[in-house]
Amino acid sequence: MKIVADENMPIVEALFGELGVVTRVPGRLMTPEDVKDADILLVRSVTKVNQDLLAGSSVKYVGTATIGTDHIDQTYLKDANIGFSNAPGCNAQSVVDYVISALVCLCQDEERLMKDLTVGVVGAGNVGSRLIQRLKKLGLKVIAYDPFVENEDLPLATLDEVLACDVVSLHVPLTTEGEYPTLHLIDEPALNAMQDSAILINSSRGPVVNNESLKQHLKARVNFKVVLDVWETEPEVDRELLDLVDLGTAHIAGYSLDGKYNGTFQIYESVCKFLGLPMRKRLPQMLPEPDLVHVGFASGANFDEVFPRLVQVAYDIRRDDRLLRRAIAKSTKISESFDWLRKNYPERREFSSLSVKVRRNDVTTTAMYEAAGFKVKVKS
Numbered sequence: 001m002k003i004v005a006d007e008n009m010p011i012v013e014a015l016f017g018e019l020g021v022v023t024r025v026p027g028r029l030m031t032p033e034d035v036k037d038a039d040i041l042l043v044r045s046v047t048k049v050n051q052d053l054l055a056g057s058s059v060k061y062v063g064t065a066t067i068g069t070d071h072i073d074q075t076y077l078k079d080a081n082i083g084f085s086n087a088p089g090c091n092a093q094s095v096v097d098y099v100i101s102a103l104v105c106l107c108q109d110e111e112r113l114m115k116d117l118t119v120g121v122v123g124a125g126n127v128g129s130r131l132i133q134r135l136k137k138l139g140l141k142v143i144a145y146d147p148f149v150e151n152e153d154l155p156l157a158t159l160d161e162v163l164a165c166d167v168v169s170l171h172v173p174l175t176t177e178g179e180y181p182t183l184h185l186i187d188e189p190a191l192n193a194m195q196d197s198a199i200l201i202n203s204s205r206g207p208v209v210n211n212e213s214l215k216q217h218l219k220a221r222v223n224f225k226v227v228l229d230v231w232e233t234e235p236e237v238d239r240e241l242l243d244l245v246d247l248g249t250a251h252i253a254g255y256s257l258d259g260k261y262n263g264t265f266q267i268y269e270s271v272c273k274f275l276g277l278p279m280r281k282r283l284p285q286m287l288p289e290p291d292l293v294h295v296g297f298a299s300g301a302n303f304d305e306v307f308p309r310l311v312q313v314a315y316d317i318r319r320d321d322r323l324l325r326r327a328i329a330k331s332t333k334i335s336e337s338f339d340w341l342r343k344n345y346p347e348r349r350e351f352s353s354l355s356v357k358v359r360r361n362d363v364t365t366t367a368m369y370e371a372a373g374f375k376v377k378v379k380s
């Protein structure tokens with residue numbers, strides 16, 4: 001069996017090696033020639049999988065190690081009788097860590113307490129619902145807009161109510177059809193409905209926000225804050241827009257090592273199921289121990305002071321913002337620099353792989369650290 005895989009997908013040989021011969025290809029440059037003899041095709045978000053790529057090939061199954069599926073023509077796959085799976089939720093915790101790090105950093109700059117913020121989440125799926133849970137446990141007031149979800153446990157509200165919050169965080173797929181398309185969901189009217197000093201975070205897909213409208217809005221409202229992980233013209237980045245946003249990163253919100261391994265593993269599970277083969281590999285054995293395993297603080301440390309530092313030790317979004325700005329500033333080919341940053345992304349672990357040491361009877365602090373997503377170890 002021949003398996004063609006994106007070169008940026010980890011642990012493919014370790015998982016799929018016993019199923020067939022693995023060939024690696026740069027995802028953004030993948031051609032029909034690369035895939036014509038393949039049985040299984042494993043991609044990430046940068047490969048457009050459609051008739052142009054697959055017609056006349058022997059591909060029987062396509063797996064994308066991503067949550068998003070807007071790069072896949074699922075109707076074509078169905079019509080051509082080609083099996084398909086994505087990796088729902090694989091890097092959802094990583095995106096939540098990203099949003100929390102962004103909020104911590106912006107609150108620090110503004111000398112605001114994070115727990116005083118109201119947060120409006122757009123899209124209450126795998127990422128959105130985890131974000132709601134974590135923020136609520138941290139004491140923030142959270143509401144969410146999702147016209148496709150009916151769940152009494154979620155704090156659902158209208159889009160207008162969500163847009164009126166201090167923070168608006170987007171977690172929707174990119175869609176262009178149906179009653180609720182998300183293409184340019186955040187356009188001039190939506191931006192105008194937001195507070196003048198609101199924080200907008202987009203870690204979903206670039207075209208969900210009309211980047212031109214956003215630029216004009218930012219020029220007119222100096223207190224409006226923006227965090228962009230995804231860009232409408234990706235892998236191109238509009239230099240002018242990057243200069244205007246508070247934090248800008250190279251589509252890496254989901255790039256924890258845990259999230260990437262989960263993605264490959266989830267499609268390994270789906271491929272085994274498709275082929276009717278037993279799964280011989282287990283993910284926990286493959287994930288390396290995080291470099292930073294324990295973080296301890298002096299007894300009596302105040303959670304409000306410790307929490308931001310802890311988040312920044314675990315994942316500091318400002319590092320990724322600096323990397324993007326530096327790369328773009330000196331770049332003659334922005335798209336190549338953007339992809340280089342993503343390919344060479346430093347190892348990052350999810351908060352849940354970090355342990356914080358607390359005193360045995362420190363019940364409140366224990367609950368707060370757990371709420372933030374960290375593991376808690378009791379000091380002996």
Ligand SMILES: NC(=O)C1=CN([C@@H]2O[C@H](COP(=O)(O)OP(=O)(O)OC[C@H]3O[C@@H](n4cnc5c(N)ncnc54)[C@H](O)[C@@H]3O)[C@@H](O)[C@H]2O)C=CC1
Nearest residue numbers: 068123124125126127146148171172173180203204253254
């Ligand atoms: N920046 C990054 O690295 C990453 C980006 N993503 C993006 O985030 C998106 C969301 O991820 P998940 O939560 O895992 O997806 P999901 O499919 O679990 O949830 C998406 C939610 O959005 C809702 N939705 C759809 N249209 C909507 C609309 N017009 N208004 C409000 N809600 C709407 C759906 O009902 C669903 O509940 C993915 O589709 C992907 O494009 C995901 C992972 C990493």
Ligand SMILES: O=C(O)C(=O)[C@H](O)COP(=O)(O)O
Nearest residue numbers: 044045046066067068254255
């Ligand atoms: O899972 C998703 O959806 C994402 O956006 C991925 O994290 C994007 O990563 P690549 O597939 O572009 O490497």
